[in-house]
Amino acid sequence: MRLDNKLFKGKTLAILSGGGDTPAINSSIESVRNRASMLGFKVYGVRKGWKGLLGEGDIVDLTHQPYDGWYGGTALGSSRTNPFPSKKNPESRVPQVLQNLKRYKIDVLVTIGGDDTNGAAKRLYETEGIPVIGFPKTIDNDLRTRTMHSYQGEETEAVLCPGFPSAAKAIAEFTGNLKTTAESHQRIIVLEVMGRDAGWLTGTAMYGGAQLGLIPEVPMSRERKELFFELVKETYLSHPKKCLIIPVSEGVRWFDEAKDKLDVVYASSEVDEYGHPRFGGISGVIASEISRRTGIEARAQISGYYARAGACRKYDRRLTMTLADKVVDLLLREEYGQMPVLSKIVDYVELEEFNTSSIDMGDIGNKPLPDLYYDAERFRFTPAYDHFLNMVLQRPRYTDFNYDFPVVIPQ
Numbered sequence: 218m219r220l221d222n223k224l225f226k227g228k229t230l231a232i233l234s235g236g237g238d239t240p241a242i243n244s245s246i247e248s249v250r251n252r253a254s255m256l257g258f259k260v261y262g263v264r265k266g267w268k269g270l271l272g273e274g275d276i277v278d279l280t281h282q283p284y285d286g287w288y289g290g291t292a293l294g295s296s297r298t299n300p301f302p303s304k305k306n307p308e309s310r311v312p313q314v315l316q317n318l319k320r321y322k323i324d325v326l327v328t329i330g331g332d333d334t335n336g337a338a339k340r341l342y343e344t345e346g347i348p349v350i351g352f353p354k355t356i357d358n359d360l361r362t363r364t365m366h367s368y369q370g371e372e373t374e375a376v377l378c379p380g381f382p383s384a385a386k387a388i389a390e391f392t393g394n395l396k397t398t399a400e401s402h403q404r405i406i407v408l409e410v411m412g413r414d415a416g417w418l419t420g421t422a423m424y425g426g427a428q429l430g431l432i433p434e435v436p437m438s439r440e441r442k443e444l445f446f447e448l449v450k451e452t453y454l455s456h457p458k459k460c461l462i463i464p465v466s467e468g469v470r471w472f473d474e475a476k477d478k479l480d481v482v483y484a485s486s487e488v489d490e491y492g493h494p495r496f497g498g499i500s501g502v503i504a505s506e507i508s509r510r511t512g513i514e515a516r517a518q519i520s521g522y523y524a525r526a527g528a529c530r531k532y533d534r535r536l537t538m539t540l541a542d543k544v545v546d547l548l549l550r551e552e553y554g555q556m557p558v559l560s561k562i563v564d565y566v567e568l569e570e571f572n573t574s575s576i577d578m579g580d581i582g583n584k585p586l587p588d589l590y591y592d593a594e595r596f597r598f599t600p601a602y603d604h605f606l607n608m609v610l611q612r613p614r615y616t617d618f619n620y621d622f623p624v625v626i627p628q
């Protein structure tokens with residue numbers, strides 16, 4: 218294509234990433250940058266999310282720069298800055314954002330984020346008419362994408378956000394590796410997994426051999442705890458190696474006898490600019506209660522940032538490229554206030570633009586794990602969720618050492 222034939226020559230598109238990082242953000246940035254610059258846009262990067270559009274602005278030129286989309290995290294940096302007034306920051310910073318969009322002559326803004334970042338983008342589009350395109354991102358996988366999953370002839374509304382496939386693989390592998398230490402000590406390991414409001418990521422531990430699990434969607438009342446302890450004991454005792462890994466979401470609501478109420482465990486009471494406190498520590502509470510109630514040794518392990526750290530995995534790489542292809546379509550049609558999504562759950566080779574669509578950013582919001590994926594009576598993830606994961610992940614291969622040595626009796 219000759220330079221002067223470029224469609225959007227003289228226009229500028231800026232990309233920002235906000236909220237928690239994921240291994241797929243650089244891949245999203247690179248994929249959008251490559252396609253937008255081919256269309257003729259000058260492509261800028263806004264540093265540290267919405268923060269980079271405050272004050273003097275913090276903008277870099279990405280148009281012709283080398284970029285490594287396999288490298289995890291975000292080279293633009295991130296923040297939980299909210300341009301709209303919040304409890305933590307009552308003053309509106311929207312005028313600063315508008316001023317910088319004007320000063321840097323930004324024509325289109327692509328916001329890579331979850332509910333918070335894209336929620337703010339949506340408001341800017343609706344209230345100020347800023348041309349925005351949202352780009353989904355979260356390891357928690359709880360941002361509504363209206364992605365349909367077909368299982369045994371039934372259609373379920375699922376979610377698939379870039380970042381989740383890489384994090385899912387990390388959690389599945391982590392769980393599979395924890396198995397050898399649990400086996401060696403015949404212990405129960407309670408594995409805490411990120412997920413404030415939804416158990417999508419926690420469920421991926423079943424790929425690593427976890428049997429039972431707890432998710433934020435199902436509160437652990439006094440009665441449910443009784444049932445759970447019984448099942449834990451039964452499952453542990455029936456395990457040939459007498460061990461068990463129990464993944465639990467950081468946002469699980471657990472009945473606290475001392476306080477006589479259901480509560481989450483907070484790592485800090487401080488809230489961010491979107492009103493979220495930080496969770497952390499539920500695994501320790503559950504492990505010590507399991508030990509006390511069942512008499513079986515239980516330990517806690519927090520997987521924390523491990524889930525979202527490190528390189529982009531293959532599925533995410535292609536997913537971000539495919540969604541960036543849809544961004545091109547939106548740009549060409551000048552359809553703003555939209556977010557590209559996968560229209561159905563497909564395996565790696567079917568990640569193609571014809572399997573994408575876009576949703577109105579007015580419809581974004583949180584989407585919990587569907588009931589079909591979790592059996593609340595048995596505290597187990599279901600075959601339907603296993604089917605979903607089979608499309609997105611490659612089941613890691615673990616070697617199993619099934620020892621059964623003959624016991625020596627002294628003569």
Ligand code: F6P
Nearest residue numbers: 236237355356357411412413496
């Ligand atoms: O938003 C995604 C997430 O991974 C949540 O599950 C978690 O509570 C949060 O990020 C923590 O992120 P940070 O410690 O960076 O604020």
